[in-house]
Amino acid sequence: MILPDSLEAGAPFTVSTSGNGKATLYVVGPGAAIKQDIQLGGATAFPAGSLSNVGHYVACLAWDGGSINGVFDVSVAAMVTELSFLAKPSRLSVGVANGITGTVYLFDVYHNLILPPATVSFELLLPSGSVVKRTAVSRGGAAWIALDSSAQQGNAKFSAQVGTVSSTRIVEQVPGDPCRLAMSAKQVSGKLELVTEPVKDCSGNPVPDGTIVTFTGTHNGDQSTVDVPLKHGVAQGELPAYPGEALSVASGVVLGNRIVWEK
Amino acid sequence: MSNGTLLAATLALTTVALVVVGTVWPVHAAAVYAGREHFLRSSADPESVVRNLGDDIGMQAWARAYASLGNKAQFTQADFVSDLRGHAPSLITYAVPEKTEVLPLRVSGNDATMRLKIYWATVVGPLVSVQDIHVVNDGAHWLALWPYVKAIPVPPQVVAVNYLRWDVIYRGAEDDWGAQDVEAPHVRIIDMHPVQRADGVVILGELLNEDVVPAFVSVSATLLGKNNTLIATEGSFDKISHLLLPKQVTPFLIRFSGISMDDVASVRMTPSSTLISASADPVIEIADQHLTAQPGELLTGKLINQSGRVVNVAHVLATFYDKSGQLIWVSDEYLKEALSPGTPVPFEVVVPQDIAGEVSTQRAVVATFSTEGLQ
Numbered sequence: 001m002i003l004p005d006s007l008e009a010g011a012p013f014t015v016s017t018s019g020n021g022k023a024t025l026y027v028v029g030p031g032a033a034i035k036q037d038i039q040l041g042g043a044t045a046f047p048a049g050s051l052s053n054v055g056h057y058v059a060c061l062a063w064d065g066g067s068i069n070g071v072f073d074v075s076v077a078a079m080v081t082e083l084s085f086l087a088k089p090s091r092l093s094v095g096v097a098n099g100i101t102g103t104v105y106l107f108d109v110y111h112n113l114i115l116p117p118a119t120v121s122f123e124l125l126l127p128s129g130s131v132v133k134r135t136a137v138s139r140g141g142a143a144w145i146a147l148d149s150s151a152q153q154g155n156a157k158f159s160a161q162v163g164t165v166s167s168t169r170i171v172e173q174v175p176g177d178p179c180r181l182a183m184s185a186k187q188v189s190g191k192l193e194l195v196t197e198p199v200k201d202c203s204g205n206p207v208p209d210g211t212i213v214t215f216t217g218t219h220n221g222d223q224s225t226v227d228v229p230l231k232h233g234v235a236q237g238e239l240p241a242y243p244g245e246a247l248s249v250a251s252g253v254v255l256g257n258r259i260v261w262e263k
Numbered sequence: 264m265s266n267g268t269l270l271a272a273t274l275a276l277t278t279v280a281l282v283v284v285g286t287v288w289p290v291h292a293a294a295v296y297a298g299r300e301h302f303l304r305s306s307a308d309p310e311s312v313v314r315n316l317g318d319d320i321g322m323q324a325w326a327r328a329y330a331s332l333g334n335k336a337q338f339t340q341a342d343f344v345s346d347l348r349g350h351a352p353s354l355i356t357y358a359v360p361e362k363t364e365v366l367p368l369r370v371s372g373n374d375a376t377m378r379l380k381i382y383w384a385t386v387v388g389p390l391v392s393v394q395d396i397h398v399v400n401d402g403a404h405w406l407a408l409w410p411y412v413k414a415i416p417v418p419p420q421v422v423a424v425n426y427l428r429w430d431v432i433y434r435g436a437e438d439d440w441g442a443q444d445v446e447a448p449h450v451r452i453i454d455m456h457p458v459q460r461a462d463g464v465v466i467l468g469e470l471l472n473e474d475v476v477p478a479f480v481s482v483s484a485t486l487l488g489k490n491n492t493l494i495a496t497e498g499s500f501d502k503i504s505h506l507l508l509p510k511q512v513t514p515f516l517i518r519f520s521g522i523s524m525d526d527v528a529s530v531r532m533t534p535s536s537t538l539i540s541a542s543a544d545p546v547i548e549i550a551d552q553h554l555t556a557q558p559g560e561l562l563t564g565k566l567i568n569q570s571g572r573v574v575n576v577a578h579v580l581a582t583f584y585d586k587s588g589q590l591i592w593v594s595d596e597y598l599k600e601a602l603s604p605g606t607p608v609p610f611e612v613v614v615p616q617d618i619a620g621e622v623s624t625q626r627a628v629v630a631t632f633s634t635e636g637l638q
Contacts, residue, residue: 091446091474169443174475177510208475210427210543212511223552225627226569229426229508229543238569240550252471252510253453 001061003072009110010052010077016043021063029057029074052110077108080118080162087158087169093176094153094203098146100124100171104160105142113141121161122147127154127173149173153205175205181256183215183235183249192217192241192261196249198233206233211251213237217261219245309375309398310367312405316396317363317379320347333399333406343409347381347392350414351573351601352634354390358383374399377407387501387578387597417604422571426543429477433538448478450507450536456590459524466517467593469582470534472507477541480507484517485531494526495519502595504580504630506541513628514582516593545570547577547629550607560619565607566598566629574602576632581612586623602631 002016015025019040027034030053038044040063051057051074059070084105092099102122106114120143124132128150136143143160150156153175159168179202185192194215199207213235217224219242228237239247241261249256312331319328329340338346349356364380375398383390397408434444455468466484482503486494497517504513545568552564562581568574577598585591594612602608614622 087443089446090443091476177473208509210429210477211475211509212543221553223625224548224550224564225552226546226548227508227511227628228546231426237546238548252473252512 001059001068001070003059003070005072007051007072007074008077009054009074009108009112010049012046012048012050014043014045015059017041017061019063023061023063026060026062027051027057028060029053030055032057052112054112076112076114076116077110078114078116079108080106080114080165081109082107082111083160083162083165083167085160085167085169087171090170091172091174092149094149094173094201094205095151095176096149099149100147100156100158101144102147102158102160102169103142103144104138104162104167106138106162114138115141118143118162123157123159123161124171125157125159126150127152127156151203153203175201175207176203177201178207178211178251178254178256181213181249181251181254183247183256183259185247185259185261187241188238190241191238192245192247194235194237194239194247194249196230196235196256199230199235199251207251209233213249213251215239216248216250217242217245218248307405309370309377309400309405309407310365312398312407313365313377313379313396314363316407317365317381320381321360321363323360331407332409333401334408334411338409338411338413342411342413345414346409346411349600351603352575353599353601354385354387354576354597355383355392355599358385358390360384361389368395372400375405383599385597387576390597390599392599415606417606420571422604424544424571426546428540428542428544430540431538445538448472448474448476448480448507448536448538450474450478450480450534452482452532452534453512454590455530455532457524457527457530458591463518463520463522464524464527465519466530466532467514467590468532469512469514469590470503470507471512472509472536475509477509477539478507478536479505479539480513480534480536481505482515482517482535483533484519485533486519486522486527487529487531488526489528491528495522501578502580502593504578504628506539506630507536508541508543511628513630514580514590514593514626516595545572545574545631545633547574547602547631549579549627549629552625552627554614554619554622554625556619560614560616562594562612562614562625562627563609564627565609566602567607568602568604571604572633573604574631575634577602577608577610578630578632579610579612579627580630581614581625581627583614583618583622584624584626585621588624591621592618 004013007013017040021040023040025036025038054076061068086103088101104120118138120136122134122145124147134145136145153173156171158171178199183194183196185194209230211230212227214227215237217239224239226237228235245261247259325344329343361382361384366378368376377396379394381392451471453469453471457466472478483498485496488494499515499517502516548567550565555561580595583592596612600608
């Protein structure tokens with residue numbers, strides 16, 4: 001029995017035998033088993049795709065009165081046809097050093113991990129239109145990279161490419177903590193109406209609507225608070241009006257200005 | 264007569280005798296739940312009158328309780344029940360009165376004041392409502408005057424609500440491995456402080472949602488011993504505001520009963536967060552927060568619902584800090600009443616006596632639930 005010396009995953013192959021008469025050929029390997037009745041003394045052809053999983057295979061030829069065994073290996077196809085691209089995180093703040101990581105796993109057409117080194121091109125298209133390009137060589141079937149998030153909020157297109165195969169993910173870059181939180185107060189029918197200036201992060205990006213801003217008023221040891229969400233970029237809340245009341249504003253761990261209501 | 268027959272006859276006679284004794288001279292609790300106590304107890308003194316009223320309320324015998332009142336001409340039975348159980352659906356609406364307690368506050372010849380405490384079993388644990396009831400003698404009987412508070416209806420109006428709402432679309436089950444999903448919200452513990460209390464170790468802390476999306480959060484803590492051995496793991500359960508909007512901070516409290524701080528070498532904190540559909544509405548103002556030293560140590564204040572729909576359950580969580588700004592305690596209280604739009608509802612949060620003296624500042628947050636949807 002003559003088996004192929006080297007076989008690429010999915011490639012057609014033949015098994016040659018000597019002698020005469022009928023026999024049964026068994027081929028067993030990772031996730032695959034073939035049984036075929038053959039005529040001894042000729043070559044038996046197996047079509048493309050018969051053995052698609054990479055690994056070590058055992059062939060057994062059995063006939064009346066005897067059997068022989070042989071082994072051969074099926075190797076990965078050289079061409080990358082599929083990428084599994086993990087981009088993390090899908091959402092992060094602007095201006096984070098090495099905050100965006102991309103990991104690519106290379107596969108052939110039969111989903112076998114391609115272990116030989118291959119060059120992977122990473123590209124991050126930022127909301128500003130500028131592009132950050134890097135390359136990495138795969139090791140053990142994977143290539144990875146870390147990139148900074150930009151200063152401008154918006155969606156960044158993060159793609160990885162090997163040859164003609166590419167995969168793209170969207171990374172949402174969101175504003176950071178408010179940088180300067182400033183409010184003003186005016187009295188409206190017995191209550192104080194507190195309004196912030198448009199709230200922005202330190203890169204000038206508007207902090208998204210829905211972000212909670214806390215207004216606090218302190219008067220003679222009594223305290224009133226209200227948590228309000230940003231709407232159209234500003235927070236607006238109402239508190240009881242007392243002369244001498246100290247008013248403050250905060251969002252998360254960021255404190256804003258303080259006002260003492262004198263009227 | 265055999266011994267067996269004699270024994271059977273003796274048991275039968277004893278059973279009959281006990282049934283007769285229990286019927287003629289029933290114990291108080293049995294009589295109350297059998298609905299007979301009202302007829303058996305005297306109404307010759309103000310305390311008994313209020314005790315009868317409490318028993319009727321405890322049995323949810325609303326008609327009998329209403330009929331016993333001296334001022335029932337001022338309101339209907341439905342008004343009386345609404346006054347007791349809330350005008351809008353709230354915790355008390357779905358609660359069961361477990362027991363009642365009467366404390367005489369003042370008694371004179373013709374009138375008296377009695378404090379009626381009703382202990383309700385609610386879905387979040389026991390709640391107590393307190394009514395000070397004026398009792399008068401009309402010459403023949405003592406009559407309880409129910410302190411009816413007429414609900415002020417919210418005037419008909421249109422309240423424009425255009426706060427942000429977040430909806431979440433997750434990846435499908437059929438998506439390939441490696442396909443991207445929406446990121447879980449990024450949350451961070453910004454303060455953590457273990458303290459020893461009489462009943463065990465308590466972990467206090469604060470959790471910040473530093474993301475731009477709402478988060479459903481919880482915190483668990485694991486106590487580790489000297490040799491890194493696991494002592495216990497507990498979660499914050501309801502001592503936290505589970506819904507955190509962007510940049511919102513919630514306090515949390517985790518109890519480990521029966522554990523001594525001396526046995527704890529380290530604490531492992533595990534905050535968890537998941538994306539949740541949420542709305543920035545309703546906005547609740549916490550007005551006039553005041554720390555009262557007497558009677559008892561309480562943080563009092565008022566909740567004002569600035570939005571246009573009823574908040575059925577409100578949960579106040581208060582964080583207390585000392586002069587150096589260090590977190591020293593977290594307390595909470597569920598409000599018995601619903602929050603109608605624009606209507607102030609008072610609250611009281613208890614502060615442990617030994618901590619009250621150290622409190623310099625406090626911060627309160629409100630978690631809300633509306634039957635129209637989780638908020």
